[in-house]
Amino acid sequence: MKNLQLRRLLLLSAREKAAQLTTFDASKTVVLGENDTGKSCLIKSIYAAFGADSAKVNQTWKDAAVDTLVEFTIEGIPYTLLRSGSTFGLFDGDGATIWVGSNITSGIGPQIATLLDFRLTLADRKGELQVPPPAYLFLPFYVDQDVSWVENWSSFSNLQMFAGYRKDVANFHAGLRPNEYYEAKALKASADKTKDEFKVERRALDRASARLRANRKRLHFDLSPDQFVNQIDALVAECQSLQSAQDKVQGALSDLNSKRAILVEQSVIAENALADLDADYEFLRRETEDEIICPTCGTIHANDFANKFGLISDVDTCRAFLIDIRKEIEVIDAQIAAQKEQLGGFSDSITRINSILDEQRGDLKLRDIIEGESEKMMDEAVASEQKEIDSQIGTQEIKSDEAAQTMKSLDDKKRQGEIKGFYLRQMNSFVQQLHVPNLAEESYKAIDCHIRETGSDLPRGLLAYYYAFIHTMKRYSTSAFCPIVIDSPVQQDQDVANATRMIDFCLNEVPEGSQLILGTVSLHGAKYDGHVIQTDTKNKLLRTALFDEVSDLMRPFYAKLLQ
Structure with a gap:
């Protein structure tokens, strides 16, 4: 399991000439601030920097067109990621470019997946398997203020691009099915798709072969070319002569058509x-002013006889040139017609060829010999192609079977039972800690469950689920482990005791070695003396005073986006 840790987040709005610079503690960071101080905008920007946009984003924040730069480590190795709109740049710890491009699903997504060894595959709306974008990697780790306290597995936008994603994503992250299972699944899908394509090709070849055989004449004698030696020699000579003449005419037609195209363009x-x-x-003739200013370049032109006369001269020259070109086109068209007529004059040669083909020896014509040999060659070619396609189908079947066996070996029911049991024990414990007495075990028994509660119990039930799942991941998953980012857990008018309980739970029940970033209006009496980021200005997360400093830090990376 690879470990991602955040170091620093830079936010820059060229439109507002303002910026923000935030450093994260390796263990816990609390983002503390009243409503409308930009706390949630900062938190939403963390995973948005990686291409995972929150389900809801404030319109004012969108209008600010904020660029993000995030510094992070994977297994202690430093990286930097710049996002400017839909363009991304990934850099190593020395600032050297690893990748620059646009698009999330086919662009930065595969880069992040490679860095974090994220091998989950999901079927898109066309039924094709692909590694999903970063939102599906970060989904267990991000709790969004606007949607995640109502419904789990919904923190990011555009998740419905993969139908029924919840079960596969939950199974993958919980370790019920490891990375290797989905690698094998992708191999099997690829082999099955290729095999099906070969089968379609094989059926098309069989249909074509059947149609050709159905139209053949049945010959009840052996075809012997020896009986037509002289006729074959004459046929070859006549064909060669016809081919030479046709090539000459076609070459001439090609040259003429090229010349005509140039003339038409001129x-x-x-x-x-x-x-x-x-x-x-006409404009000069109507204009009464002595001087005319060009509306494009601002040059002043005299509106006098000399300029008018010059224009008349240019008009006459251009018209004469146009007449000459049209005459040349007419000449070329006549030459093309003559060459096409010459093509039609080859009918005598074709008649002689047919006459040779129809010469008969008993019941046998030379045409029969040629058709028979052609059919024989075609049958051999078809048989060879069928054999090659059958071989390819067999190869893909072997690959598919091997991948299926790998999937079966990784679908370990005993291990899955152990994981599910651990998750359920964690969930039972956390439900008790957070005082959610009416949440029945049956409703959260499935690891990809929907938490169904009402009122102030719902956020506490969801918080219990998020932490139970993260603990299960930490213990069993082969997926990457990322910073836990939680925004505003105290929802639905919690009483004082429950508010304190929720904040205390968030801070103290994270798995060992995790990085937590918690956004909240208040600590609600919970004890915490760690790193704090304070947002204290209404409607103003970005600071004008930080613009130059952050611009200088981001400028070298902007330059590399354009290289």
């Missing part, structure tokens, strides 16, 4: 130029 240019000159002259 004609169009000349016509446009003539229209412009006519318009200019």
Whole structure:
């Protein structure tokens, strides 16, 4: 399991000429601030920097067009990721470029998946398997203020691009099915798809072969070319002569058509130029001012006889040129017609060829010999292609079977039972700690369950679920482990005791070695003396005073986006 840790987040709005710079503690960071001080905007920006956008984002924040730069480590190795709109740049610890591009699913997504060894595959709406974008990697670790306290597995936007994603995502992250299972699943899907494509090709080949065989004449004698030696020699000579003549005419036609295309293009240019000159002259003729200012470049032109006369001269020259071009096109068209007529003059040669083909020896014609040999060659070619396709189908079947066996070996029912049992014990314990007495065990027994509660019990039930799942991940998963980011857990008018209980639970029940970032209006009496980020200005997370400093830090990375 690879471990991702956040170090620093930089936010920059060129539109507002303001910025923010935030450093995270390796263990716990509390983002503390009243409502509307930008606390949630900061928290939503953390995973948005990786291409995982929150389910809901404030419109004012969107309008600010904030760029993000996040510094992080994976297994202690430092990286930097810059996001500017839909463009991303990934850099190593020395600032060297690893990857630059746009798009999330096919762009930064595969880069993050490779870094964190994220091998989950899901079927898209077309039924094709692919590694999903970063939102599905970070889904267990992010609790969004706006949606996650109502419904679990819903923190990010556009999750419905994969139908029924909950079960596969939960099974993967919990370790019920490890990375290797989904790698094998992708291999099997690829082999099955390729096999099906070969089968379609095989059926098409069989249908074509059957149609050709159905139209053949049945011959009840042996085809012997020896009886037609002279006719074959004459046929070859006649065909060679015809081919040579056709090649000559086709070459001439190709040259003529190329010349005609050039002339037509010149004609169009000349016509446009003539229209412009006519318009200019008409404008000068109507204009009474002695000087005219060009609206494009601002140059002053004299509206006198000399300029008008010059335009008339240009018009006449252009018109004469256009007439010459049209005459040349007419000549070329006549030459093309002559060459096409010459092509039609090859009918005598074709008649002689047919006559040779129809010469008969008993019941046998030379045409029969040629058709028979052609059919034989076609049958051999079809048989060879069928054999090759069958071989490819067999190869893909072997790959599919091997992948299926790997999937079966990794679908360990005993291990799955152990994981589910651990999750349920954690959930039972956390439900008790958070005082959610009416949440029945049956409702949360499944590891991908929906938490169904009402009122102030719902956020506490969801918090118990999030932590039970994260503890299960930490113990059993082969997936990456990422910072736990929780925004505003005290929801639905919690009483004083429950509010304190929730904050205390968030701070003290994280798995050992985890990084927690917790956003809250208040600590509600919970004891905490760790790292705090204070947001204290209404409607103003970004600071004008930080703009130059953050711009200087981000500038070298902006430059590399354009290289």
